[in-house]
Amino acid sequence: MNKLSLFFLLLFLNTNLFSKQSITLATGEWAPYTSQNDPKGRIAQIIVSEAFLLENIHVKYKYFPWDKALKIVKEFQVDVTMPWYKTNERKENFYYSKQAVIRSRIVFFHLKSLDFKWENYNDLKQYSIGASSGYKSTTLLKEKKLNISLTSTEVQNYKNMLNKKIDITASSILVGYDIINKTFSKEQRSLFTHDQKPIFPETGAHLLISKKHPRAKELINTFDEGLKKLIKSGRYEQIIKNFMTRK
Numbered sequence: 001m002n003k004l005s006l007f008f009l010l011l012f013l014n015t016n017l018f019s020k021q022s023i024t025l026a027t028g029e030w031a032p033y034t035s036q037n038d039p040k041g042r043i044a045q046i047i048v049s050e051a052f053l054l055e056n057i058h059v060k061y062k063y064f065p066w067d068k069a070l071k072i073v074k075e076f077q078v079d080v081t082m083p084w085y086k087t088n089e090r091k092e093n094f095y096y097s098k099q100a101v102i103r104s105r106i107v108f109f110h111l112k113s114l115d116f117k118w119e120n121y122n123d124l125k126q127y128s129i130g131a132s133s134g135y136k137s138t139t140l141l142k143e144k145k146l147n148i149s150l151t152s153t154e155v156q157n158y159k160n161m162l163n164k165k166i167d168i169t170a171s172s173i174l175v176g177y178d179i180i181n182k183t184f185s186k187e188q189r190s191l192f193t194h195d196q197k198p199i200f201p202e203t204g205a206h207l208l209i210s211k212k213h214p215r216a217k218e219l220i221n222t223f224d225e226g227l228k229k230l231i232k233s234g235r236y237e238q239i240i241k242n243f244m245t246r247k
Contacts, residue, residue: 020058023079023219026069027061029153032178032243033083033102036063041178044083044101046239048207051226065152066134076212080219083205085136090208095216098224100204104172106137108195109158114167116195121146130157130169137170137199155179162188170199
């Protein structure tokens with residue numbers, strides 16, 4: 001082998017050794033955590049991208065309705081998806097990251113004009129509830145056999161609430177107010193509020209990968225390692241703080 005051939009061989013090996021891998025992640029519209037349309041509404045995406053990047057993996061995002069995102073990852077048409085809460089049904093088909101990508105409190109939003117109170121799920125039977133397909137809270141409310149009106153987006157739930165088509169809807173506190181602030185006028189925004197009682201205990205939303213994926217355990221472990229580094233460095237906390245203090 002001459003020197004020129006050896007040079008190009010070494011260049012090829014070095015390029016491949018240090019080049020980033022690439023994976024595709026399916027997600028949906030859930031600002032401020034994930035968003036196709038709002039560059040400032042991607043807290044979870046920034047966290048996941050930077051965690052994987054610490055392990056030399058680049059993430060490409062594709063956006064779908066939530067139930068479709070879960071389905072195509074389950075069938076290994078796309079590598080991973082996030083952020084998802086743990087359910088027994090999902091555990092059968094997916095591996096979860098050990099560490100949650102984000103944590104949030106899910107509560108009921110309603111108009112201030114509604115005298116809304118609840119202590120148990122029987123109390124909710126008198127209300128019309130807006131819910132979105134593919135959400136853990138929706139699954140729970142269905143199991144309780146409550147009066148649910150399904151929509152494909154959370155935004156539509158808030159529009160329906162303002163128009164008195166539904167009484168309440170469940171959202172993460174950050175997500176709910178993000179929708180309200182982006183969707184309605186100042187006068188309309190002042191009509192909304194939220195109940196303090198969480199629907200279920202505060203929990204984390206995770207990265208998921210199908211058990212059918214040939215590299216499932218490897219990618220989950222890689223993400224967990226990258227996220228651990230991100231948290232330890234203080235960068236994770238800074239990402240959250242940057243959103244909370246944005247103008």
